[in-house]
Amino acid sequence: GAEPGGGGIGGGGTSSGVSDLVLQMYARFNDQVASRAQHGDGGAQTQAQAQAQAQAQAQNTLFNQFLTVQEVLRQLTPILDWDSDPVRVVQQDLLRVLCACLELTSLPALHSVNADDYGGGPAARMLRRMLQHMDDSLLHVNALPILFHLANTHGVAQVVCCSLVPLIYGRMGLPQQLILRGILDRHLKDMAVRLRCTTMHALAKVAMTADAYTAAWLVRLCQRAVGDGEEAVRATAIDSCAQIALLLPRVVKKHSFKSAEDQEIDIHLLRCKLIPLVQMVAEDQAWQVRWAVAQNCGTLCAAFGDHWSVVLIDTVQTLMCDENLRVKCAAVCALPRCANALVGFKKMDATSTRPKNLSAGSIDDGGDGGDGGGGAP
Numbered sequence: 001g002a003e004p005g006g007g008g009i010g011g012g013g014t015s016s017g018v019s020d021l022v023l024q025m026y027a028r029f030n031d032q033v034a035s036r037a038q039h040g041d042g043g044a045q046t047q048a049q050a051q052a053q054a055q056a057q058a059q060n061t062l063f064n065q066f067l068t069v070q071e072v073l074r075q076l077t078p079i080l081d082w083d084s085d086p087v088r089v090v091q092q093d094l095l096r097v098l099c100a101c102l103e104l105t106s107l108p109a110l111h112s113v114n115a116d117d118y119g120g121g122p123a124a125r126m127l128r129r130m131l132q133h134m135d136d137s138l139l140h141v142n143a144l145p146i147l148f149h150l151a152n153t154h155g156v157a158q159v160v161c162c163s164l165v166p167l168i169y170g171r172m173g174l175p176q177q178l179i180l181r182g183i184l185d186r187h188l189k190d191m192a193v194r195l196r197c198t199t200m201h202a203l204a205k206v207a208m209t210a211d212a213y214t215a216a217w218l219v220r221l222c223q224r225a226v227g228d229g230e231e232a233v234r235a236t237a238i239d240s241c242a243q244i245a246l247l248l249p250r251v252v253k254k255h256s257f258k259s260a261e262d263q264e265i266d267i268h269l270l271r272c273k274l275i276p277l278v279q280m281v282a283e284d285q286a287w288q289v290r291w292a293v294a295q296n297c298g299t300l301c302a303a304f305g306d307h308w309s310v311v312l313i314d315t316v317q318t319l320m321c322d323e324n325l326r327v328k329c330a331a332v333c334a335l336p337r338c339a340n341a342l343v344g345f346k347k348m349d350a351t352s353t354r355p356k357n358l359s360a361g362s363i364d365d366g367g368d369g370g371d372g373g374g375g376a377p
Contacts, residue, residue, distance in 0.1 A: 074122035082133035170209025212256035231286035242296040245303035294330035298337025306345035
């Protein structure tokens with residue numbers, strides 16, 4: 001345990017060897033794919049079969065090597081001291097290894113290694129840990145090239161790219177944030193359903209560290225995802241919409257140069273765009289989408305505040321009369337949270353001496369329930 005975490009990796013020689021091995025495997029796989037494309041149409045059938053057998057033998061060897069590298073990464077991740085100098089010295093070399101492993105995982109020959117691992121496997125877990133502990137100065141230099149590299153790869157690497165965006169979004173400046181938004185924008189238009197769902201999951205996590213400059217973009221992507229042609233994406237979108245609506249007051253107020261009154265107006269206008277989305281998916285043809293709405297009714301009622309409570313209670317009543325039994329049960333189970341939210345709104349109105357706040361009911365009520373709106377009613 002001490003050797004990999006200390007001299008083995010700190011010396012640099014072992015890490016360079018692993019890096020060369022993984023990159024060599026990646027190059028050999030690319031050569032095999034290229035040779036298949038060249039000989040796929042021409043040549044005799046016997047030559048193609050002989051070449052396929054040779055490639056299969058080479059792939060078996062590389063497959064075992066790749067599994068070994070993955071296992072090494074899995075064991076190293078929990079024991080490395082990510083803040084230590086030896087690990088920082090070899091960060092660049094480790095990044096090359098991890099990116100190459102993720103590219104290999106995305107190739108058809110090795111796709112089965114992480115087919116059921118939505119997190120991307122050991123390489124992705126180590127990459128997340130590394131970015132979390134990386135200094136801001138190094139992060140600004142290394143993070144964007146890594147994400148560009150993964151975003152331009154197919155399969156698991158793109159999914160991992162989406163999951164990495166929330167980790168670094170809040171630590172980047174506005175120009176870098178615009179680039180990260182572009183990556184998620186493009187992935188939300190991708191043909192792969194899994195990638196679009198992962199993008200919406202990442203969007204809800206981005207909202208946790210986003211600021212006022214990101215609020216309108218978050219709502220705009222919610223609008224696009226709710227209109228997606230795949231029911232799985234629409235169901236994931238309503239989950240993300242509920243979380244974004246809950247975080248919206250905090251997002252709008254963070255790093256905002258506007259007055260408190262203008263901030264409340266911005267929150268109200270953005271919610272005016274989200275409410276029609278909830279009403280639309282509540283009448284979706286797919287029961288899975290309506291079920292997702294019913295499950296989130298309690299969160300939505302608490303997030304949108306007293307001003308929209310009547311609309312959301314009507315939605316709950318509609319879902320309780322749904323033809324699908326699962327949707328009905330989910331709507332009934334949401335009633336206690338809706339009731340708690342309504343009781344909380346009434347208590348706030350009883351104790352408040354200022355005009356009713358359009359953003360009341362958000363997660364920021366505890367900190368903002370008694371301030372703001374100093375003007376006369």
